[in-house]
Amino acid sequence: MKDHWNRAYASKEINDLGWYEKIPSPSLQLISKCDIDTNSPILDVGAGASTFIDSLVKKGYKNITAADISEEALHKLKERLGKEKTSLIRWIIDDVTEPKHLQKLKNIAVWHDRALLHFLVESTQQNTYLSTLNKVIKHGGYVIIAAFSLSGATKCCGLKVNRYNQNTLKDFLGEDFELLEYFDYLYHTPSGNTRPYIYTLFQKNRG
Ligand SMILES: C[S@@+](CC[C@H](N)C(=O)[O-])C[C@H]1O[C@@H](n2cnc3c(N)ncnc32)[C@H](O)[C@@H]1O
Structure with missing residues (x-):
């Protein structure tokens, strides 16, 4: 997968990738x-070269972690951000799905995942994702997951995907998480296609 x-x-x-968002x-x-402040730890898992990171920096968030399986993706993101913001x-x-470093994070206030979870089609991969999430998120922390919706594509970037709606994501996260908000979103790819997504915001119980 890394390769x-x-x-x-x-x-x-970057701007031509089938998941690029200008904003x-x-x-x-x-x-x-989310009821957070600019010092709250935010993790973007499967960040790739996402402009979400640029936006967080611009908004003044100071405790951001960008994680991805691909060093090439993060390298491109660093290039765009420049030295000062990268630091x-x-x-x-x-x-x-085989975390060695992610597990060491703790007290994450926001877990953000746009378009990673849907690539995990094996239940063992999904279970590891979930146990990592549970390990690093703090009580009262937020989970934002955006995935291909049930009416969405069955493949992306040459890989099979698992599609979701708010209920299947709620079942996946389990009873410790409350669904606060969700909406369908039609993403337009740079090549002019459309990709229906489901966006969800959950909050972990306060413990
Ligand atoms: C469709 S891209 C989305 C990237 C970014 N979230 C965005 O919205 O632009 C999926 C991302 O997940 C990363 N990814 C795929 N499988 C992964 C895994 N098992 N662990 C960590 N990252 C993974 C890929 O390298 C890629 O950057």
Whole structure:
């Protein structure tokens, strides 16, 4: 998977990738609903070269972690951000299905995942994702997950995907998480196609 994603990022300009967003509006909409401050730890898992990181820096968040299986993706993101902003962020290269470094994080206030979970089609991968999430998120912390919706594509970037709606994501996270908000979102790819997503915001119980 690492090679697959490194090749995907090496083969195109970031702005031409089938998941590039100029402005990550739906994610920003959901993070604005979280009761956090600019020192709260935010983890973008499967961050890739996402402009979500640029937006968080611009909004003044100071405790951001960008994690991805692909060092090529994070390298491209660092290039775009430039040295000064890059130095403000914690960088983790790790596989969320076999985590070695992600597990060491703790008290994460916001777990953000746009378009990673749906690539985990094996239940063992999903279970590891969930146990990592549970390990690092703090009580009262928020989880933003955006995934292909039930009417969405069955493949992306040459890989099979698992599609979701708010109920299947709620079942996946389990009873410790309350669904605060959700909406359908039609993403337009740079090549002019559309990709229906489900966006969800959950909060972990306060313990
Ligand atoms: C479709 S891209 C989305 C990237 C970014 N979240 C965005 O919205 O632009 C999926 C991302 O998940 C990363 N990824 C895929 N499998 C992964 C895994 N097992 N562990 C960590 N990251 C993974 C890929 O490298 C890629 O950057």
